[in-house]
Amino acid sequence: MKAGKAGPSGPVNRSDGQNIILDSIADGVFTVDRDWRITSFNRAAETITGVLRGEAVGQLCKDVLKADICEKNCCLRTTMKTGEPIINKKIRIIDARGRKFPVSISTALLRDAKGRLLGAVETFRDISVEEDLRKAIASKYSFEDILSRNRRLLQLFDILPDVAAGGSTVLIEGESGTGKELFARAIHNLSPRKKQPFVAVNCGALPDTLLESELFGYKAGAFTDAKKDKPGRFSLAENGTLFLDEIGELTMALQVKLLRVLQEKTYEPLGATKSVEHHVRIIAATNKNLEDLVRQGRFREDLYYRINVFLISLPPLRERMEDIPLLVDSFIRRFNALQKKDIEGVAADAMSVLMDYAWPGNIRELANVIERAFILCKSGLIEKKHLPESLWTAAAAPADSRGLSLREAQAAFLTDALRENGWNRLQTARRLGVHKSTLYRRIKALGIVLPDR
């Protein structure tokens, strides 16, 4: 194998046969010469890094791979120095579009037939799906894991680091399935408390008396069968974050106790004679409008203001339709990995149905619809017939009171997508994963006026 030379004249001198072999490999592969300049770069490497072969060859490998280890702990440098290969080391790279994701890399020396050192070879594999699954199991989400192009959410991302850095109580409002716990975990994992526990409690899932002992714990002898002390969730979340989900379900009696705990920063386990000081950050969430509950006298006003230090309102999915292709793509990657399938994506007619539906169950419902489609779709694209019939009928139903806002949302989404693609309809259709004629029809139906080109 001879290391090619790069220069302004064009790509490296490498036989087509070698490129065909390299391109047939599913993992990204590149080789470098002894000056760390890339001498070959396969198709998978182009896909993973977002850098074309013609742009990569001749460049320093660190400028192309853009990995967090390039400057201080370069694996190729280690291999070149020691002669030892490195196998499956996990690193993070940033692709040409700014996406940061984990890859697994392996390195080895490259020698010619006479054993002379030519350089080194690096293979790498995108492991973001595995990482995503691992996070799903461990619930270690960061705000980088929240997928959205929605303006409201992007604005929220901007302030999330500040919200996380402060220790204030946060109230997250949003319909069921909008990702309230995901946001709570992201805030926790972004905060200085990230190494401390994150404890979640669903206030609506337990009866009042049980919830009190769950929250504050109890002492031995507090009641029959209380044979030894049991720490409550406040104790378990000490120095960390306590996530109180469905806080609107708390009874008035427990609301009073919680208010006192928040105000005085102390609580009393059941049966205890002394108060215990706590250093717990509270993130509360509700799928109800707490202000309405306050007006109805079902939620204490003083507690409402105590927990509503910083309010995060998560939009329902029907108000962020532009995120559907992004979310669908993410679910398909996840289910492909979980179910060992190779579903390629969603057909235009199916995407059309997904975009027309109002999603009362929000992202959770969308995930379930894709999971159901995986049962029916064996390979290729998810088509309309793989989606529940209720979606088609709901999508085809005449516009009701929500129709106007949905239409507006679709029009706004399409206009944004067109603008981002320089008003190029063909490019926009490709980006959205729909056929160009579907896009043309929608532009006409929604009355979107394109600027003169």
Next chain:
Amino acid sequence: MKIALSVFKECISTVFDAADQLLILDMDNTEAPRRSTARFSGKDPASRISDLAARGINVLICGAISRPMERSIASRGVIVHSFVRGPVEDVLAAYLGNRLSLEVFSLPGCRGRGSEATSCPRQSGRRRRPMGCRMRPPQPGEQD
């Protein structure tokens, strides 16, 4: 106005998210910019934003940067010139001479990097070798 460049040795650090060091230029000094260096206190967006804010940075010139990090920094009114490469002095001269958009200062595949929703425009035309930020090749005797 204060300009910060994330640097590694004499070059722009390839990945801002992993960079340690900043070179800060205070341009308010009319005679010559006052130079200082600073280290980041952490790698998460919150600590990087607060480090930049604490130093009153107006412009950041850096290498590859993750979208959330860039968004967070830009939301504070800091102008971010990202996916830049090259020797610090050349980059600085290019910035002051309004030549930072030249191909030679862009990381491969990232020239004219637009909004996140658009695909990264591909380089076309003459391909150039990067400027002189090279890693030292292994010396004889360093290998087995």
